Amino acid sequence: MTDSSSTHPWQDPDQKPYIRIENVTKKFGDFTAIDNLSLDIYKSEFFSLLGPSGCGKTTLLRMLAGFENVTDGRILVDGEDMSDIPPHLRPINMMFQSYALFPHMTVEKNIAFGLKQDKLPDDVINQRVEEMLELVELTKFAKRKPNQLSGGQSQRVALARSLAKSPKLLLLDEPLGALDKRLREQTQFELMDIQEKLEVTFVIVTHDQEEAMTVSSRIGVMESGNLIQVATPTEIYEAPVNKDVADFIGDVNLLKGIYKGKDKEGTQLLSEDSNSIVYATQEVEAELEDTIWFAIRPEKLEISKRKPSNDINVLQGVIEDAEF
C-alpha cells in the first residue's frame, strides 16, 4: 500500500496535492481559453498536459508561472494561493519553448542569472553553475554565447538554467519541440533521469502523444479549454474516455456499433461494419440500442489463415492491401 501511494499518490486520499488548480477559468476578451478546470498534481510527479494546439495547455502553464492572470478560480502551490504573487516571487521555474536564453550572456552567466537574483555569495553561485553544467554535460561550453550553440545544446542550457535554483516545480513548455526525432528520444530519457534524481515536480506541455506516453507519470488530455481525461499513460491507452482521446493517443481502428448490453464475456456490441457481435472488455454507460464508438488497437488484433479455436471476437476477412 505504501508502495502504491508513493508511485501513485493520486490514488491515496491522505496525500495532499502539491499543485491544486481550483475551478480555473481564463478568458481573453470573449474567447474562453480555459473553462472551469480543476486539477491536482502531486509532489515528484511528471505530469503532461497533452492536446492539440489551441487547446489551452500553454495558457494553463503560463498561469502556473504567473504570466497570465486567472480570470476566475484559483491556483494553490503547496497550499499557498498564487493569485496575487507575481512571477518573480513564485517558487516555480519554467523552461520556455523558445528556450529564451539571454543572447548577451554566456552559458554560465545564463545559468547563474537566477542564482544572482537571490544575492547568493559568488562561490556558492559558481559551484552551483558548475554542478548544473556537469548535469547537462556542457562544462566545455561554459564561455559560449547562445548563438554559438546547437539546438540540443541550447535546450540543455535552458534546462540547466531553469533547474539552477532547485525549484520545487518546473514547468516545461514543449521542451523537446525544436529538436529532431533522434535527439528528442534521447533527451526524453535524460529529462526523466534528471527528474528522478532531483525529485522535482515536472509539469510539461506537449502536443506529441508519444513523448507524453514515454515520460509521464500521468497525462491530462486537454481539448478546447477542458481536461477530458486525467490518467496514467497505460490507462489512457487502454481505456480512453472517448473517441477523441482514443484517436489522439496512438494508432487505433475506430468502429461504430450498437450497444447490446453485457454478459460474462464483456460488453456486447453489434458492429455496423461486420454486422456481427463484438465483445469488449471495457464497460460503458449506455442504454440498449445506443450507437457507440469502439476502438481496437492494431497490436491487439491477431490475423491467421486458419479459424481460431475461440468463438468470440472472430471475424473473417480478405486481405486487400499490405504495406510495410
Next chain:
Amino acid sequence: MDTKDKKHNFLKRIFNGRNAVISIPYLWLLLLFLFPFVIVLKISLAQPIIAMPPYTPLFSWGDSLWPKIQAGLDSYLFLFSDSLYIKAYLSSIKIATISTILTLIVGYAIAYSIARAPKRWRGILLMLVILPFWTSFLIRVYAWIGILKTEGLLNLALMTIGIIDKPLIIMNTDLAVYIGIVYSYLPFMILPLYANLEKMDMSLLEAAADLGCRPIKTFWSVTIPLSMPGIMAGCFLVFIPVVGEFVIPDLLGGTKTLMIGKVLWGEFFYNRDWPVASAVAIIMLLLLVVPIILYQKSQEKAMK
C-alpha cells in the same frame, strides 16, 4: 585574338548591370560628398582677399611653365591661436553630449511605450512621432520662441495656474537650446530605438521574471543591454548633427550660447573669411570622424 577576347571579357565584367547598380551610390558619394569636401579643403588652404571669390586661387601661373601652388595652414594656425574656436568646439561637444543624453532618456521612454503598446496602436503612435516632420524644421523652431519667450505660452500657462508669479527666463538661454534640440531630434532617437525594442523577444523578459528578477532590474540587465544597438544608433544620429547645429542655437540661444555652427556662420557671412570658415568646417569634420567610426564599429558588432 586571344588578348582581344580577354580584353573584351574584362570590359564586360566592368560594365555589367550589377556593377552599374552598385556604382550609383559610389557616384553619388563622389559627386555630392567627396567633391564638395575637396573644394572646402582647397578653400581652407587659401588666403582671404577682397575679391570675387574672396580667397586666393590654389594655382597661379606666373612666368614659369609650372603652376605655382599657393597653399598654407595659416587658417588652421589661426584657429588654434584664438581660444574662441577651441571654446566653441568644446561647448558644441558639451551641448551635443548633454542634449543627446536628454534625448535618449525622453526617446527611450517614448520608444519603449510605443513598442509595448497594443499592435493596432503602434502604427498611429509612430505616425504621431513622424508627423511634425511634415512641417518645416525652421517653422517648428520658431514656434518654440512663441512658447518659451517671457510673455509666451508656457509662462502664461504657469502663471495662470499660479505655479509661478514671475515669468521664467528660458528664451535665449542654453536651456532653450536644449529644449529645441531634444524636441527637434527626438524622432532620430525614437525610430532606431523603436525598431530595436519592437523586435525584442518578450519571452526573455518573462524568463528573467521567472528566474526571480524584479521588473526594474530586468530592465537594466536584459532590456538595456539588448537594446544597445538601438541606443548607439539613436545617440550617434543625434550627436553628430547636433555638434554642427546652427539654426537652434541661433534662434533660441542667447549671445552666450557658443556653438561651432554659429561661429562658422559668422566667419562666412560677417567676416567673409572663407578660408577660416572652411578650416572650421574641416576641423569639425575631423572631430566627428571619431564618433562616426565608433558608430560604424558598433553597427558591425550588432550585425554579428
